[in-house]
Each structure stands twice: as C-alpha cells, then as structure tokens.
Amino acid sequence: MNALHRPEPASPAATKGLPVIDVGPLRGGDAAQKAEVAAQLRSACENRGFFYIRNHGVSKELISRVFDASEGFFDLPPETKLALDKSFSPCNRGYEPLRAQTLEAGAPPDLKESFYIGEEIGADDPRVLAGRFNTGPNQWPSGLPAFRETMDAYFAQAHELGVLIVRALAASLDLPASHFDDYLTDAASTLRLLHYPPQPPNPSPGEKGCGAHTDFGGVTLLLQDQSGGLQVRDALDESWIDAPPVADTFVVNIGDLFERWTNGRYHSTLHRVINSSGRERLSVAFFFTGNPTHLVECLPGCAAPGEAPRYAAVTVEEHLRECYRRTYA
Numbered sequence: 001m002n003a004l005h006r007p008e009p010a011s012p013a014a015t016k017g018l019p020v021i022d023v024g025p026l027r028g029g030d031a032a033q034k035a036e037v038a039a040q041l042r043s044a045c046e047n048r049g050f051f052y053i054r055n056h057g058v059s060k061e062l063i064s065r066v067f068d069a070s071e072g073f074f075d076l077p078p079e080t081k082l083a084l085d086k087s088f089s090p091c092n093r094g095y096e097p098l099r100a101q102t103l104e105a106g107a108p109p110d111l112k113e114s115f116y117i118g119e120e121i122g123a124d125d126p127r128v129l130a131g132r133f134n135t136g137p138n139q140w141p142s143g144l145p146a147f148r149e150t151m152d153a154y155f156a157q158a159h160e161l162g163v164l165i166v167r168a169l170a171a172s173l174d175l176p177a178s179h180f181d182d183y184l185t186d187a188a189s190t191l192r193l194l195h196y197p198p199q200p201p202n203p204s205p206g207e208k209g210c211g212a213h214t215d216f217g218g219v220t221l222l223l224q225d226q227s228g229g230l231q232v233r234d235a236l237d238e239s240w241i242d243a244p245p246v247a248d249t250f251v252v253n254i255g256d257l258f259e260r261w262t263n264g265r266y267h268s269t270l271h272r273v274i275n276s277s278g279r280e281r282l283s284v285a286f287f288f289t290g291n292p293t294h295l296v297e298c299l300p301g302c303a304a305p306g307e308a309p310r311y312a313a314v315t316v317e318e319h320l321r322e323c324y325r326r327t328y329a
C-alpha cells in the first residue's frame, strides 16, 4: 500500500455546499455559541444530513496512528486476516473479506474489505449472555503490537465525540441536552476500518467500493484518506455530490435513527464510494449506534397534532438486525 493515506488540505469549496461546522464551542463555548452550533447542525440535518466538523478534539497524531494500524492490518497475508473472520464472532467483530456485503440492493457486492471493532465486553457479561446485538469480545490480530491499544484509544475518543454531537443534535431539535441520555447509555457503537482496492478498469456493471446506502445508526463519524470517492445523494436534482477529504475534519452524517426520531425532518441520506483514484483507499467509520434496547419513536414536536408518525417505533437492536439481514443476505 502507498503512504498517501493521511488527510491533507482540500479547499472547503470542493465540498460543494456540504457545510464545515466548527464544533469547538460545544466544549468550551458560551450558551450563545452553543446555540449557533445547534442552528448550523439543524440546517445541515434538514438539508442533506451530511456535514464536516472541525475543532473536533481528536488529535492528528492519534488519527495518523489509526490509519497506520489499519494499513498494517490490511497488508497482512489473506490467511492471517481470514483467521479473524467475523463469522467466528457471535457479535460481528473481526475481518470481512472483499465482496461480503451488498449495501445497494440489486448491485454487485461491495468492493471493500473491512475490520469490525466494538467495545471490549467479556463473554460472561450479562448483556452478552442475554445475546444482545453486537455486544461481546473483539477478535484482535496478533503480531501488530500497537493495533489494539490504538483502536481502543480511538474508540474511546470517537465515542466521546459522538456523545457530544448527539447532545448538540438534541439542542438542535429544541430538546434538553439530556434528552437522548437513555440512548447514550450502554451504547454499542461500531468502529469499522475499511479498505477499498482501486476500482478495476472494467468493473462489473454497477460495481462500487460501497453501494448506495443510508447508515443504520444515530450518527456516523468518518475519517477518509486522500483518495476521495465518497459521494452523497442530492435528493433535489438526483445527482451525486463529492464529499472529498478536508484537512483536520471528520465527515459526519445522520443515520436512520435520526430520520425515524424526527419523522423525516432530519435526513439519513444515501451515499456511496467509488474509488477511481487508481490507488488503495482507506477510511475509518465510527457508527454511533446507541443502546440496543432503546426504543426509537417519533420525538415530541416532530409529527403534527393528529398526524400518524411515518415510521413505526422500533428498538435500536431491531432496526440494526434488519439492516444486517438485508445487506448480508
């Protein structure tokens, strides 16, 4: 793999209208500055549900180590990676080879390989014994000394950032910051390292790195290398907008749970990846999924009086199980 994976500057103008939101005030700002961030989040979520964040508080140095460790993992021999196949894990942790998931119904399987990590939870934990979705121990590669420590450190920081964003989203909906506390407790988030080989010159029709899909959870925090290739659907003119790398930012998008909570006011938008850079592409997705037992139903004020909510109430776990069933059929 080449060493071109670290994010570097790209002009914010290249984001074609996907806003870059400074979330620094969420940590240190006064009430007026926090309200201004909430207003920007509201506008972004009512629009495409995709935005960049800067001043996010995760160090460049840690992000660089995450990419290095990910590159080291995907460079391992196939048999070493396959020894950690996610099929060995009752909680969907571990390695997934190329073409194992089809995110876009009817399209060929995705041209990506990945590695799934979650919070390390012992096999004797009551939640694991009860069979809670995506909850349990990880499968860790041996022979990559820094891998586990790096991913644990990143997982903890991404979780903290996810909590910050979800609280700010509560404020953006004129709800108390504590509104989602039950959802935020015992969150079963997923860290997914992704590797996309270059798109072949003659792909099967419709073959992509990642087919068009919406994300399943609450909020996704995405790091990408310099390759580009992430595209977001513009529902208005049915085009695809590039979401190129922008230095020192995450791409953040709202997942299905926020669309359900807000009765469609906030958008869980289709997106896809086509790696036409001619080189390997790495990205790192942190899916803030929340407490699997939490019931997701239309929020107060998101349906007009007397109007039936557009989505039935579901638990996080029910929704996730259905999304996994559909894309791993």
Ligand SMILES: O=C(O)CCC(=O)C(=O)O
Residues within 6 Å of the ligand: 192, 194, 210, 215, 222, 224, 230, 271, 272, 273, 283, 284, 285
């Ligand atoms: O790799 C990317 O840039 C996006 C990945 C993605 O959309 C996903 O894993 O849900």
Ligand SMILES: [Fe+2]
Residues within 6 Å of the ligand: 213, 214, 215, 271
């Ligand atoms: Fe996605």
